[in-house]
Amino acid sequence: xxxxxEEPVENKSEARILQLLREQGESSIAxxxxxxxxxxxxxxxxxxxxxxxxxxxxxxxxxxxxxSGRPGRAVRIRPDVGxxxxxxxxxxxxxxxxxxxxxxxxxxxxxxxxxxxxxxxxATSLADFAERMLERAGxxxxxxxxxxxxxxxxxxxxxxxxxxxxxIPQWTGSRPHEDLSAHFGKPVLLDNDxxxxxxxxxxxxxxxxxxxxxxxxxxxxxxxxxVHNGEVLHGRTGRAGDYGHVTYDPNGPECRCGGYGCFExxxxxxxxxxxxxxxLAEIQVRTRSGDAAALEIVRHKGxxxxxxxxxxxxxxxxxxxxxxxxxxxxxxxxLDAANERLHAINRTASKIETASAATVLEDGSLxxxxxxxxxxxxxxxxxxxx
Ligand SMILES: [Zn+2]
Numbered sequence: 001x002x003x004x005x006e007e008p009v010e011n012k013s014e015a016r017i018l019q020l021l022r023e024q025g026e027s028s029i030a031x032x033x034x035x036x037x038x039x040x041x042x043x044x045x046x047x048x049x050x051x052x053x054x055x056x057x058x059x060x061x062x063x064x065x066x067x068s069g070r071p072g073r074a075v076r077i078r079p080d081v082g083x084x085x086x087x088x089x090x091x092x093x094x095x096x097x098x099x100x101x102x103x104x105x106x107x108x109x110x111x112x113x114x115x116x117x118x119x120x121x122x123a124t125s126l127a128d129f130a131e132r133m134l135e136r137a138g139x140x141x142x143x144x145x146x147x148x149x150x151x152x153x154x155x156x157x158x159x160x161x162x163x164x165x166x167x168i169p170q171w172t173g174s175r176p177h178e179d180l181s182a183h184f185g186k187p188v189l190l191d192n193d194x195x196x197x198x199x200x201x202x203x204x205x206x207x208x209x210x211x212x213x214x215x216x217x218x219x220x221x222x223x224x225x226x227v228h229n230g231e232v233l234h235g236r237t238g239r240a241g242d243y244g245h246v247t248y249d250p251n252g253p254e255c256r257c258g259g260y261g262c263f264e265x266x267x268x269x270x271x272x273x274x275x276x277x278x279x280l281a282e283i284q285v286r287t288r289s290g291d292a293a294a295l296e297i298v299r300h301k302g303x304x305x306x307x308x309x310x311x312x313x314x315x316x317x318x319x320x321x322x323x324x325x326x327x328x329x330x331x332x333x334x335l336d337a338a339n340e341r342l343h344a345i346n347r348t349a350s351k352i353e354t355a356s357a358a359t360v361l362e363d364g365s366l367x368x369x370x371x372x373x374x375x376x377x378x379x380x381x382x383x384x385x386x
Contacts, residue, residue: 013038017046021056021077022379023203025103028063028072047075055081076102083143086374087130088150090193091167091220092326095371096130097361098139103203103379107137108361110368122170123179146187147180148374150196152221154242157234160190166256167221189377194223194241196373197324197355198232203376205357206320213320214312215355216243217370218305218327222264226316244268246311248304266304269326272297284329295333302334305352306341313342313349324355324369 016036021027024035033043050056056075063074079100086097098107111129126149134141153165153172160178162171177188191199198215201207209230217223222244226233233240244264245257252261265271269280275297276283286294309321323335338352358369 011046011049013042014046014049017043018050018055018077021075022101022103026059026061026063026074026076028065028074030070030072031063031065032075051075054078078102079104080143082145083139084146084148084375084378085130085134085144086148086150086196086371086376086378087126088193088196088368088371088374089126089168089171090150090152090370094126094129095368096133097368097371097375098134098137099372099375101145105360105372107133107139108368108371109133109136123174123176124183126176127180127183141184144184144186146189146378147184148196148377149177149180149188149190150193150370150374151176151190152193152219152223152370155190155192155195155238157191157238162190163237163239187378189374189381191374191377192223192225192238193217193219193370193373194225195232195234195238196370196376197223197357198225198227198322198373199376199380200357200369200373201322201355202227202230202232203357203379204360204372205322205355207322211320212316212318213322214241214243214316214318215322215324216305216308216312217325218267218269218323219325220269222267223325224312226318243308243312246308248307263304263308267301267308267327272301272327272330280326280329284331287331287333298330298333299337301327301330302337303341305334305338307345309338309342309352310345310349313346319350321350321352322355323352324358328354 017032020032020035029044029047033040047056057078059074059076061074062071064071079102081101084099088095093110093112095110097105099105151162152167154163161175164172177190181188194217197217201215207213207227213227215225224241224243226241245262247259247261248263248266249261253265254260255262255265273279283294287298312321335352342349357372361368
């Protein structure tokens with residue numbers, strides 16, 4: 001896939017500091033020195049040089065990461081240097097998010113699937129949706145660094161080709177980044193929605209380079225991503241962490257992957273809806289009003305999720321197990337039952353928690369983490385040359 005072309009920063013220390021600022025948003029010289037391993041004088045010289053070139057500015061605020069540390073002056077990349085556009089496509093609809101060069105979300109919009117005429121949009125209509133949002137938000141598309149795209153299906157990390165996806169079958173075998181790149185005239189990077197969500201947790205949530213984590217996305221499908229040393233593990237075909245297709249019950253129903261009784265058959269939104277013959281929104285209302293049958297189904301689903309988390313804990317032994325996606329609308333009973341089952345199986349496992357990155361968006365909607373993470377693809381792609 002393409003790479004973002006930007007004015008080259010040849011000095012290695014400056015390039016390293018600039019990349020850390022892309023990822024951190026705001027920081028301070030002391031913090032940048034600590035994370036980069038560069039001396040404070042070197043970090044300070046790099047910031048001074050980047051400031052002179054108009055790439056970095058002081059925010060005017062204090063920056064303090066550790067409660068006990070002395071605050072320093074906060075610095076960031078100048079927000080007007082460029083814009084990132086992230087788009088996510090799932091069965092639930094399309095989301096577009098724009099962030100400025102300082103990693104702050106400046107615009108965000110979602111189009112629900114029911115307003116998409118039941119059809120999965122082609123790359124061009126996705127681009128039109130994003131264009132309209134950019135216009136409404138007053139964002140000049142000329143300032144885009146590039147476009148990140150999240151899709152609810154496997155993506156080959158080498159070619160960007162979308163693998164077999166039941167959620168967006170029309171995109172199977174396509175390379176949507178090529179159409180989008182032709183449309184925008186900018187580099188387009190593409191990844192799977194669970195991988196993008198995990199990246200959102202690294203850049204806007206509570207994960208960092210020292211955390212080993214597994215992210216499970218419970219939505220129309222079940223996606224998973226493994227994070228280690230600050231990177232999302234892709235594996236050979238981009239399917240690392242695809243826990244939805246681990247077997248829960250070998251005597252269970254046939255799954256779209258060809259297996260039987262996969263976790264996805266029990267934990268997808270549609271499986272819950274068919275168990276209660278109701279929509280997710282209706283089930284949400286019923287659980288809130290204390291409906292016993294609905295609460296029992298939620299508890300049962302939570303127990304199955306706990307069994308899945310036990311597989312996660314035994315295979316990766318992560319510091320954090322994070323959950324995102326639309327199924328969380330079922331309420332706290334889901335994770336309570338899941339944690340109870342998980343710790344009955346593996347007493348020392350980390351607790352299952354709700355993902356937090358999407359709280360930077362206006363309504364904190366967990367639907368929209370993948371679009372945020374798609375921006376992360378753009379922020380991160382400079383990493384290898386930093
Ligand atoms: Zn399966």
